[in-house]
Amino acid sequence: MSTHAFIGKAARLAGLTLCALALAPAAAFAAEAIGASEKQATNWTAIAMFAIFVVGTLFITKWAAAKTKSAADFYTAGGGITGFQNGLAIAGDYMSAASFLGISAAVMISGFDGLIYSIGFLVGWPILTFLMAERLRNLGKFTFADVAAFRFAQTPVRVFAASGTLVVVAFYLIAQMVGAGQLIKLLFGLDYWIAVVIVGALMMVYVLFGGMTATTWVQIIKACLLLGGATFMALMVLWRYGFSPENMFAAAVAVKTQIATAKGAAPAAAEAAGQSIMGPGTFIKDPISAISFGMALMFGTAGLPHILMRFFTVPSAKEARKSVMWATGWIGYFYLLTFIIGFGAITFVLTNPGFLDAKGALVGGNNMAAVHLAQAVGGNIFLGFISAVAFATILAVVAGLTLSGASAVSHDLYSTVLKKGKADSAAELKVSRITTICLGILAVLLGIAFEKQNIAFMVSLAFAVAASANFPVLFMSVLWKDCTTRGAVIGGFLGLASSVILTILSPSVWEATLGNPVGSAPFPYTSPALFSMTFGFVGIWLFSILDNSPRAKIDRAGFPAQQVRSETGIGASEASGH
């Protein structure tokens, strides 16, 4: 190697390492939000594959539209989804493009820390299964507010539940739209705003015409494509190392050691830096942040409205349980794959000058780790496939979120609060569709408005609100006999307000988004959940036991009948809602 080439390589590796170090702590939630990206050359293979996906899903939408006649069809696909199908659809809702690209990037940068992060996203599923899934199915009809408001005064609880739903949906949606714009700019070489408009327009078509049936099938197809593509990549990586994890890890450690050496580290220090990807790094800082963050992920999963809504698309509690079991299996499997893909990116991508720019950083940013790996193991066709799958993934997740937001407005606010439950199905359906259009336009505008903002906090905020507002109200209303309307509403709003306020006061918004100096954030922890969940639960408990109003007597008297139905399913709504 000539001196010149060596210096060039060393500089590249040094730049890469610096970049990796700078990003490692931020990788926490940044993994769920794709940051700024550079526009790439137009990728026709990817566009062609994506076009095939779109045409296919539009045919499904046409078929679904013929079946979507009533509000029940629109919200829950007429209850005709099987547990297995629903499991795939739930997994599809949960495996966003950002988690695919973000978690593999986090693994590539810091190894084991990426695994800790993904485990957090998985462990909420058993809790949801053990305590909520079948009870939700037995009590609810279209939205989780049906369950939360089962024995309470409808108006206040519905208003709360719709607020909780819309806040979660809004932040999740903005994060997805901005991610979509950045990603598509990167993968397809389209302008940011065009990408955002395409996502918004297609999503509206799916939801408007095909309702839950189309959204579910788009989700199922995308989940299969994503799982298939990720399986292929992981197998190709393992195959290269003779299916020996030890060999794969050893190669990755060697690459990281080499990068550290090129940066000028002494041999012992370089070896330590290489080995560091095999153990916990900077991701978990203090125990309070660790627990609080874990609570947001674990209980947030059980409070995400677009996930909860999926429990009403199956015909029985038995199928609801099956769906959550399949979903847990697929999601867990997916996280194992992303871990292997991240290590594959270390050995295939970080060692290939073709994927690195002049400064030694990954072309297109670290979130491109899985995309570059796709090219390395499967050539341009497979690169096009993975890019198209990533686009399809965003589209499907956005459609699910919009449907859930539209249901909160039409079913909870319009039909139950405004019309006191006397709205006919056709009028309700019309309101859902108008809301879908409004949400779609809003999502596009917000997506464009937030292009240059640091939005890494948004998914974390969505989980924190879901864990601190939606989950406590749902949990207490179903399981605690003394819970009252007043307690649920005050406690729920306390959880909602405190999770939003504490997030604004935390470093990820106060410093990273609002630009205040580092270290000045009044609330020092990664996630507010430990505190805001406490506010939510204590609020519900306190204001319930202090509640001696006539309504409180009705609320408490309603518990035995609610419990019988939640435990046995006797009297439960047929999923079709007829």
Add this chain to the structure above:
Amino acid sequence: MDASLAARIAADPNYQKLKATRSRFGWILTFAMLVVYYGFILLIAFDKAVLAARIGSGVMTWGIPIGFGVIVFTILITAIYVRRANSEFDDLSEKIKQQVLK
């Protein structure tokens, strides 16, 4: 559901058995999941060296199999619950339905 039907079901021994068994089983498994996950997180928060320790002479550390183990545990514990609920608990529900709705 009218109140008398609800009261009749609530008095059914099968219902009481179902409620008690499922509730206990659900809480035990929830507790197990909490212990495993927060055990893992607190182990990392308080002593990172444990999981970074190598198993043998190679690069493999205890952290990798333990991390994968948490994922596999999560899937298995869910499967265990669903299996029991979809057989034993659903049979009990079915019995209750036949009792009260005949």
